[in-house]
Amino acid sequence: MLKKTFVSKNKLEEIIAEYPTPFHLYDENGIRATAESLNRAFAWNRGFKEYFAVKATPNPEILKILREERCGVDCASLTELMLSRACGFSGEEIMFSSNNTPAEEFVYAKSLGAIINLDDISHIEFLENCAGIPKKICCRFNPGGSFKIHNYIMDKPGDAKYGMTGSQLREAFIKLREKGAEEFGLHAFLASNTLGGEYYAKLASVLFETALWLKNETGIYISFINLSGGVGIPYKPEDSPNNIAEIGESVRRVFEEILVPEGLGDVAIFTELGRFMLGPNGCLVSTVIHEKKIHKNYIGLDACAVNLMRPAMYGAYHHITVAGKEDSPPDHIYDVTGSLCENNDKFAVDRALPKIDIGDRLIIHDTGAHGFSMGYNYNGKLRSAEVLLQKDGSAKLIRRAETPEDYFRTLDITGVLEKMPNPNAPASKTMVFDVEEQVR
Ligand SMILES: *Cc1c(COP(=O)(O)O)cnc(C)c1O
Numbered sequence: 001m002l003k004k005t006f007v008s009k010n011k012l013e014e015i016i017a018e019y020p021t022p023f024h025l026y027d028e029n030g031i032r033a034t035a036e037s038l039n040r041a042f043a044w045n046r047g048f049k050e051y052f053a054v055k056a057t058p059n060p061e062i063l064k065i066l067r068e069e070r071c072g073v074d075c076a077s078l079t080e081l082m083l084s085r086a087c088g089f090s091g092e093e094i095m096f097s098s099n100n101t102p103a104e105e106f107v108y109a110k111s112l113g114a115i116i117n118l119d120d121i122s123h124i125e126f127l128e129n130c131a132g133i134p135k136k137i138c139c140r141f142n143p144g145g146s147f148k149i150h151n152y153i154m155d156k157p158g159d160a161k162y163g164m165t166g167s168q169l170r171e172a173f174i175k176l177r178e179k180g181a182e183e184f185g186l187h188a189f190l191a192s193n194t195l196g197g198e199y200y201a202k203l204a205s206v207l208f209e210t211a212l213w214l215k216n217e218t219g220i221y222i223s224f225i226n227l228s229g230g231v232g233i234p235y236k237p238e239d240s241p242n243n244i245a246e247i248g249e250s251v252r253r254v255f256e257e258i259l260v261p262e263g264l265g266d267v268a269i270f271t272e273l274g275r276f277m278l279g280p281n282g283c284l285v286s287t288v289i290h291e292k293k294i295h296k297n298y299i300g301l302d303a304c305a306v307n308l309m310r311p312a313m314y315g316a317y318h319h320i321t322v323a324g325k326e327d328s329p330p331d332h333i334y335d336v337t338g339s340l341c342e343n344n345d346k347f348a349v350d351r352a353l354p355k356i357d358i359g360d361r362l363i364i365h366d367t368g369a370h371g372f373s374m375g376y377n378y379n380g381k382l383r384s385a386e387v388l389l390q391k392d393g394s395a396k397l398i399r400r401a402e403t404p405e406d407y408f409r410t411l412d413i414t415g416v417l418e419k420m421p422n423p424n425a426p427a428s429k430t431m432v433f434d435v436e437e438q439v440r
Pocket of ligand 1: 097192193228229230231274369
């Protein structure tokens with residue numbers, strides 16, 4: 001299948017004239033359509049709510065769009081909570097699904113009235129001591145072993161650091177009830193970036209059975225079940241996309257099979273999708289600045305792994321389109337690289353692409369989730385801008401690019417900074433002299 005971009009070459013050049021590459025570009029129409037399709041798929045469940053995983057794309061303009069589409073937020077850190085609060089989310093619109101949680105984060109989450117999802121049984125006392133036990137609370141389940149669908153191992157929860165065992169779960173809910181909790185939820189995240197459409201229903205059946213078991217064992221009624229993240233996206237052209245309507249229906253079937261006959265038809269379903277919501281609705285836009293021919297042919301971009309870590313970190317595939325050359329035959333083989341002094345700083349290895357020229361714009365697909373947000377500053381490289389392609393077709397800068405001042409901000413070198421040459425100003429003798437003075 002041909003993977004298309006959501007922006008044309010002409011539109012792209014218009015945007016680049018205003019905001020230089022590299023930058024991440026997001027598609028407002030796509031984000032809204034994805035949120036609508038998810039809400040429609042689960043409309044059968046009265047209490048359904050998507051809590052967008054903020055770590056995927058922590059930008060206020062994106063969060064505001066999702067809030068308009070009736071989404072809440074899933075946070076796992078102090079700053080994610082702060083950002084969510086600043087975007088207008090409050091109380092039960094916030095799920096706090098963290099692990100190895102510092103006390104100050106529990107305190108802040110509790111003060112916001114967020115739903116706290118406990119990762120471990122020991123966190124009950126920890127939370128009680130630092131913030132108190134809220135009325136509404138959730139526990140995260142780890143069934144251990146391997147998570148299989150038709151004998152295919154999707155992931156190995158037994159090796160994952162998250163969640164509690166089944167027997168701990170039972171003990172945790174009894175303890176929480178003793179300590180005054182009144183409303184209970186169950187959460188699990190057992191496989192990441194799943195395709196094939198079967199993950200959510202399988203996970204739901206595990207959680208629904210566990211909720212029934214807990215009810216029989218403890219008399220505790222689980223009022224919401226959080227299926228968390230893990231619905232994947234087609235990064236590769238040959239991948240088939242998940243059909244969210246079918247996924248919603250498959251969860252409905254197990255809901256009606258397992259929960260409804262037991263009088264649990266009021267249980268609310270929550271999701272915490274990140275990748276599915278934003279991944280395909282963002283791309284990294286970059287410009288070719290060098291071509292190098294040695295033992296292999298290299299294309300050098302003005303972007304690098306600090307702007308998109310997934311290929312370097314996981315060997316992840318990200319599709320690449322050469323803007324304006326969509327119809328040219330992919331008859332050249334390139335490694336597409338960034339400029340880090342790290343040989344894994346490659347967006348693509350041995351990729352068949354059309355002939356590339358210096359100045360071409362390369363669009364790296366599916367960077368809308370876990371793209372910008374995983375960025376870092378290695379080699380002193382600066383984080384890029386983020387731009388939103390709005391409903392009306394206009395582009396809006398939703399995060400400016402970092403400057404050297406941002407990079408040096410945590411150092412106490414104020415006096416030195418003032419004397420640093422401005423890289424944008426024409427070189428002058430005085431500046432060079434100043435720097436040499438500093439070195440001496
Ligand atoms: C990362 C994460 C998510 C989102 O995962 P996706 O793969 O982006 O859907 C949801 N919940 C929790 C607790 C997470 O850590």
